[in-house]
Amino acid sequence: MKFIVSSSALLKQLQSINGVVTNNPVVPILENFLFEIEDGKLTITASDLETSMMTELPVEARESGRIAAPARILLDTLKNLPDQPVTFTLDEETYTIEIASSNGRYKLAGENATDFPRVPVVKGTAPVEMPSSTLARAINKTIFAVSTDELRPAMTGILVQLADNQVTFVATDGHRLLRYRRSDVGAGQTSNIIIPRKAFNLLKGALPSEATPVRMEFNASNAFFSFNQMRLVCRLIDERYPDYENVIPVSNPNKLIISRQELLNSVKRISIYSNKTTHQVRLRLAGSELTVSAEDLDFSNEANEKLACQYDGEDMEIGFNAKFLQEMLSNIDSEEITLELSTPNRAGLLMPTTPDDHESILMLVMPVMLNNYV
Numbered sequence: 001m002k003f004i005v006s007s008s009a010l011l012k013q014l015q016s017i018n019g020v021v022t023n024n025p026v027v028p029i030l031e032n033f034l035f036e037i038e039d040g041k042l043t044i045t046a047s048d049l050e051t052s053m054m055t056e057l058p059v060e061a062r063e064s065g066r067i068a069a070p071a072r073i074l075l076d077t078l079k080n081l082p083d084q085p086v087t088f089t090l091d092e093e094t095y096t097i098e099i100a101s102s103n104g105r106y107k108l109a110g111e112n113a114t115d116f117p118r119v120p121v122v123k124g125t126a127p128v129e130m131p132s133s134t135l136a137r138a139i140n141k142t143i144f145a146v147s148t149d150e151l152r153p154a155m156t157g158i159l160v161q162l163a164d165n166q167v168t169f170v171a172t173d174g175h176r177l178l179r180y181r182r183s184d185v186g187a188g189q190t191s192n193i194i195i196p197r198k199a200f201n202l203l204k205g206a207l208p209s210e211a212t213p214v215r216m217e218f219n220a221s222n223a224f225f226s227f228n229q230m231r232l233v234c235r236l237i238d239e240r241y242p243d244y245e246n247v248i249p250v251s252n253p254n255k256l257i258i259s260r261q262e263l264l265n266s267v268k269r270i271s272i273y274s275n276k277t278t279h280q281v282r283l284r285l286a287g288s289e290l291t292v293s294a295e296d297l298d299f300s301n302e303a304n305e306k307l308a309c310q311y312d313g314e315d316m317e318i319g320f321n322a323k324f325l326q327e328m329l330s331n332i333d334s335e336e337i338t339l340e341l342s343t344p345n346r347a348g349l350l351m352p353t354t355p356d357d358h359e360s361i362l363m364l365v366m367p368v369m370l371n372n373y374v
Helices: 008-021 069-079 132-145 197-206 260-271 322-330
Strands: 003-004 032-038 039-046 051-058 067-070 085-091 096-100 105-110 130-131 158-161 166-171 175-180 192-197 213-218 222-227 230-235 254-258 280-286 291-295 299-310 310-312 317-319 336-341 348-352 359-365
Touching: 003 069, 003 291, 008 039, 008 051, 008 069, 008 085, 032 254, 039 317, 051 085, 051 197, 067 069, 067 105, 069 105, 096 130, 105 317, 130 132, 132 166, 132 197, 158 222, 192 197, 192 230, 192 348, 197 230, 254 260, 260 280, 260 299, 260 322, 260 336, 260 348, 280 322, 317 322
Parallel strands: none
Antiparallel strands: 003 085, 032 039, 032 067, 039 051, 051 230, 085 096, 096 105, 130 213, 158 166, 158 192, 166 175, 175 359, 213 222, 222 230, 254 310, 254 336, 280 291, 280 317, 291 299, 336 348, 348 359
């Protein structure tokens, strides 16, 4: 069986799904891409049993067939070939693959396609559609706060809450919590699902920059995303997500409004002088002035800066992890941010001062206990 395809077009499609392939998979066949040719169309599948990605592209082929091709050697070969038509000759009896370019021939050993795991078919709920830009933004605004603690599996994914007239994405690692909500995307149904971080990371990398509708379907065990020629199926995390709404403090009488960029730059500079274990910075609020400070007693390092701000509330001092503050401030787009606080030992709420029409972003960060030796 033969097919002819552009080397650069094939490389682009393989790179878009290569993130699924793991180095030491549970089953050796998963080190391969599955090639399936039918009606002049090549469908390529990559899988790690939990997540599968499929893409397709037109090829010149007279026959149909299937074979598993080794991912790494195939990618390395195509990366080092100039853009040109290449001819693949597949032997379905010996599982050998021969690639012929304008100036060379390359022979590699494939595997039996029947050993490749079947991709689950997702049928069940009514599909939900959202623009690729909206989905990419939701993933970017939440994924950095997803937990890596495998002992709490529910928190290693992003909670997606579907409702009739809105969709909410939630991520937390126990120290901070992100809630991203859109009111311009309705699901016409109510459901809560937890998507693993790896699946959303792969999706984020594959989503096109131009406006494209993304179709999402799910059943009790899997979620299915499709756009253009790309499809992704992932197994849902079958756990109960923490009741995050109860963690968000309702009464926060102390409100700080400040330039996002000024505070971010200040925290970056001051954190250089913070303790390398706790990364603690102090925020001291008094009148219309915010003092950002840090000290590392082990090395006698300390720094402080004063920033102008709008502050409505009692004078207070609170400590935060500088790394968390930096990540959160970097993921807000507005010029000014609002920080709502109640007491130094309760969570602070960070949000854009002027939110977008259809978008609501709420970031919660837990304080760090202060040693009042200053």
